[in-house]
Amino acid sequence: MAKASYYTFTASFITLGIALLAYLWYTIGQRRGAGRYGTFFTVNGALLLTTSLGLRWVASGHAPYSNQFEFSLSFAWGTIASYLYLEHRFRLRSLGFIAVTIAFGLLAYASTLPSRIDPLISALQNNAMLTTHVAMAIISYGTFACGFAAGVLYLVNRNGTVSFLPAPEVLDEIGHKAVMIGFPAQALLLILGSLWANVAWGAYWSWDPKETAALFTWLIYGVYLHARAQRHWRGVRAASLLIVGFGAVMFTFFGNYFLGGLHTYSGF
Amino acid sequence: MTATGTLTPDKRADTEVKPLAPKPMADGMAPAPRAGTHSRDWFDHIWNVLVSIRFGVVLIALTAISVFIGTVIMQAPGDVQASPELFDAWLAGPRGRYGEPWASIFEALEFYRVFQSLWFRGLLALLSLSIMVNVASRTPGIIAVVRRPPVKVSTRFFSRAPLQIRISVNDQPAELRPRLSTVMRRRGYRTIDWNDGATLAIYADRNRYGKYGTFANHLGLIIILGAGVLGNVTGWREDAFMVPEGTTRAVGHDTGLVLRNEAFVEEYFPNGTASDFRSEVVVLKDGKEASRGTIRVNEPLDVGTVRFHQAFFGPAVAMRVRNAEGAIIYEDSTALGFKYDGDGVTRNGGNFVLGNRQFAVFVLVPSASLQAPDPVIPAGSVRLEIFAPKQPRPVAVETLAQGEKREIVGFTFEFVRETQFSGLQVVDNPVVNVIWIGAALMVLGSMTVFYLPLRRIWARIEDAPDGGSLVTFASAHVNEVLFAHEFTDLGAHLARQVGGTVVASVQPSAMGDRIEAGM
Ligand code: HEM
Numbered sequence: 076m077a078k079a080s081y082y083t084f085t086a087s088f089i090t091l092g093i094a095l096l097a098y099l100w101y102t103i104g105q106r107r108g109a110g111r112y113g114t115f116f117t118v119n120g121a122l123l124l125t126t127s128l129g130l131r132w133v134a135s136g137h138a139p140y141s142n143q144f145e146f147s148l149s150f151a152w153g154t155i156a157s158y159l160y161l162e163h164r165f166r167l168r169s170l171g172f173i174a175v176t177i178a179f180g181l182l183a184y185a186s187t188l189p190s191r192i193d194p195l196i197s198a199l200q201n202n203a204m205l206t207t208h209v210a211m212a213i214i215s216y217g218t219f220a221c222g223f224a225a226g227v228l229y230l231v232n233r234n235g236t237v238s239f240l241p242a243p244e245v246l247d248e249i250g251h252k253a254v255m256i257g258f259p260a261q262a263l264l265l266i267l268g269s270l271w272a273n274v275a276w277g278a279y280w281s282w283d284p285k286e287t288a289a290l291f292t293w294l295i296y297g298v299y300l301h302a303r304a305q306r307h308w309r310g311v312r313a314a315s316l317l318i319v320g321f322g323a324v325m326f327t328f329f330g331n332y333f334l335g336g337l338h339t340y341s342g343f
Numbered sequence: 344m345t346a347t348g349t350l351t352p353d354k355r356a357d358t359e360v361k362p363l364a365p366k367p368m369a370d371g372m373a374p375a376p377r378a379g380t381h382s383r384d385w386f387d388h389i390w391n392v393l394v395s396i397r398f399g400v401v402l403i404a405l406t407a408i409s410v411f412i413g414t415v416i417m418q419a420p421g422d423v424q425a426s427p428e429l430f431d432a433w434l435a436g437p438r439g440r441y442g443e444p445w446a447s448i449f450e451a452l453e454f455y456r457v458f459q460s461l462w463f464r465g466l467l468a469l470l471s472l473s474i475m476v477n478v479a480s481r482t483p484g485i486i487a488v489v490r491r492p493p494v495k496v497s498t499r500f501f502s503r504a505p506l507q508i509r510i511s512v513n514d515q516p517a518e519l520r521p522r523l524s525t526v527m528r529r530r531g532y533r534t535i536d537w538n539d540g541a542t543l544a545i546y547a548d549r550n551r552y553g554k555y556g557t558f559a560n561h562l563g564l565i566i567i568l569g570a571g572v573l574g575n576v577t578g579w580r581e582d583a584f585m586v587p588e589g590t591t592r593a594v595g596h597d598t599g600l601v602l603r604n605e606a607f608v609e610e611y612f613p614n615g616t617a618s619d620f621r622s623e624v625v626v627l628k629d630g631k632e633a634s635r636g637t638i639r640v641n642e643p644l645d646v647g648t649v650r651f652h653q654a655f656f657g658p659a660v661a662m663r664v665r666n667a668e669g670a671i672i673y674e675d676s677t678a679l680g681f682k683y684d685g686d687g688v689t690r691n692g693g694n695f696v697l698g699n700r701q702f703a704v705f706v707l708v709p710s711a712s713l714q715a716p717d718p719v720i721p722a723g724s725v726r727l728e729i730f731a732p733k734q735p736r737p738v739a740v741e742t743l744a745q746g747e748k749r750e751i752v753g754f755t756f757e758f759v760r761e762t763q764f765s766g767l768q769v770v771d772n773p774v775v776n777v778i779w780i781g782a783a784l785m786v787l788g789s790m791t792v793f794y795l796p797l798r799r800i801w802a803r804i805e806d807a808p809d810g811g812s813l814v815t816f817a818s819a820h821v822n823e824v825l826f827a828h829e830f831t832d833l834g835a836h837l838a839r840q841v842g843g844t845v846v847a848s849v850q851p852s853a854m855g856d857r858i859e860a861g862m
Contacts, residue, residue: 202641244824245824247822248822248825252825255794258789258793259786259789262786262789266782266786269778270779273775274641274642274643275652276654277643277650277768277770278580278770279772280571282418282458287410287413287414287458291407291410291411294404294406294407295407297403298400298404298407301399301400302400305396305397309822
């Protein structure tokens with residue numbers, strides 16, 4: 076089963092690579108027909124990745140969050156799922172090439188990591204709270220990745236002069252919508268994390284580096300929401316915050332490499 | 344803007360609704376400063392800064408930056424912060440890492456203990472104050488928005504609004520109005536009839552109570568911050584409550600609680616990492632059994648507001664000591680929960696006190712993790728170092744094998760057996776549940792605001808020149824592509840339900856992908 080999971084992971088990796096080319100052709104190459112292929116391959120890539128994660132879940136007996144390999148796959152899945160949702164809601168595909176690049180990059184990174192299934196240390200053993208905790212991380216990081224894509228395109232097309240990109244107001248709204256999903260999800264991520272820490276470690280908040288990194292990310296999006304409430308902050312400044320915010324997400328995600336603390340076991 | 348049919352929105356169109364009713368105070372707007380005495384001016388000035396969302400943004404940004412600093416700069420652990428000597432020794436680490444002058448600057452700014460620093464706490468206090476003042480000042484405006492909707496708009500609004508749909512229906516306006524209202528109510532809108540001069544009109548809105556979510560959201564935040572402070576003041580925690588197997592220890596802190604460790608169990612994966620460890624315990628309150636259960640890493644035991652967590656474990660030794668008359672004066676186990684270095688190896692140690700503080704006895708065993716045998720203490724033996732009061736050196740040092748008895752300083756010491764202790768964390772945070780309530784309010788509040796946005800639509804029902812009615816729906820939500828879609832769908836739905844047809848619509852041109860639209 077673990078083997079099958081790895082094969083579907085590889086298949087999804089390749090499928091998303093094709094989707095990426097299609098989206099590039101669509102947006103940069105301005106080829107209208109390529110968009111449908113982008114969507115088709117992305118949907119299939121997402122289904123393959125879902126299968127891969129599902130198989131791994133069954134094989135290991137716990138949700139895919141026990142190491143960096145599993146979490147990279149989940150993060151990629153969240154990015155694609157959020158992207159497909161936004162593509163559907165806003166009826167546009169121009170964000171595709173950035174969102175799929177992020178997901179593709181995460182899978183490429185995952186392919187360099189050991190994919191073995193480890194037994195969980197007792198602090199992490201199967202736990203509904205931890206499963207939802209990680210699900211919230213996937214939703215928030217995935218939507219923030221899409222917010223990042225909208226922010227980048229906004230900066231490129233801030234004057235509305237790049238005719239093949241969506242209008243700046245639309246990109247601004249997509250970014251906002253993404254944060255409206257990601258911000259409460261990340262609040263839940265922090266809350267469920269502290270509920271669980273309260274049970275496991277007897278302290279709901281320890282100012283552990285991984286906790287504070289996630290809090291930092293959340294606060295940046297807090298700045299975004301409040302700054303954007305002022306009309307003149309919409310646009311370039313809001314878009315820049317979307318990019319900084321996603322930088323903080325990546326910082327938290329790769330934080331295992333340089334931050335110590337209680338969460339270090341979840342990486343390696 | 345693109346227009347189909349005959350509708351053309353005014354290029355200078357106001358994007359704001361201009362209600363005819365008195366305009367409610369806009370959200371987030373501070374009341375105008377009142378003229379008054381000098382101190383009054385000062386008060387108003389400070390108030391105006393505090394309520395402003397711009398100041399709020401600055402505070403949130405400063406908090407974010409502080410949290411970032413506390414994340415990337417080494418933070419001194421709690422026990423290190425508690426002792427000036429330990430802290431001084433600990434500083435060697437950051438000094439080596441950051442170099443001068445940074446290390447000293449960071450120290451002066453308390454960057455090694457950001458989250459315990461006064462300035463960080465002050466920042467959080469200011470943030471709370473700003474939230475409270477801002478929400479208080481917005482309250483009348485928000486209540487007005489909900490309670491006193493701008494039912495009437497000017498006739499011009501119907502030709503200038505950024506979103507417009509016109510449908511033509513065969514019914515007469517008087518018949519049509521209740522029918523339209525019914526359909527809109529089924530779509531979740533509440534409707535209010537009004538007349539624009541002689542023309543019939545409808546005001547409709549949905550999710551008006553969603554606006555109140557912002558109270559729950561920000562109140563939740565204040566509760567979390569407040570309960571955090573309260574928990575620090577009213578609660579306590581014991582990070583290393585060590586109870587050897589088969590023994591009883593008092594919890595202290597005026598709880599009247601006593602914990603008995605009936606058994607301790609550890610299990611391992613084949614590769615040697617711990618898979619499970621647990622303690623079977625009984626907790627007595629004032630001598631009576633209050634609770635009994637198994638404590639595991641993720642399964643603490645609650646006794647009232649006191650919570651016992653399994654945190655660690657280690658070796659313990661059971662000892663018996665008799666006096667010269669042969670009476671037992673000590674029979675208990677000692678948790679060897681501390682590490683000591685000596686003779687080039689690491690040992691586990693603990694201590695107990697004999698008689699009326701006559702002697703302090705240090706008990707040492709070789710650490711289980713040693714690669715090579717301890718040169719002084721054979722495996723399975725204990726070393727006793729016996730100290731008399733005020734003497735820097737032990738008065739006796741002896742090594743005992745298991746089961747061995749030996750007379751030392753006038754007492755008979757017996758090493759009964761080696762056991763294990765269970766290291767528990769004991770926490771009493773009476774307000775932790777308040778935090779969860781605050782957290783729930785915060786998340787549900789923000790979700791209410793985000794997912795139940797206030798929507799307003801006005802409809803004007805005119806007599807059509809050739810009989811029947813012409814209905815114009817207008818709305819002013821700008822920069823809302825998704826609402827524009829919803830508005831279009833609603834218009835088509837309404838037309839279908841009342842047997843009419845859409846004859847014209849105005850929408851922002853920015854919807855959808857411009858590549859799809861053929862640019
Ligand atoms: C870390 C602290 C804060 C968090 C997490 C937070 C959270 C939020 C969230 C999620 C929203 C959007 C939903 C809603 O309207 O309730 C919001 C809106 C708002 N917050 Fe905060 N808030 C914080 C601090 C503040 C402060 C310090 C102020 C004021 C000085 C403030 C003033 C406002 C205002 C005026 C709005 C409405 C903005 C609009 O009209 O779009 N908030 N806040």
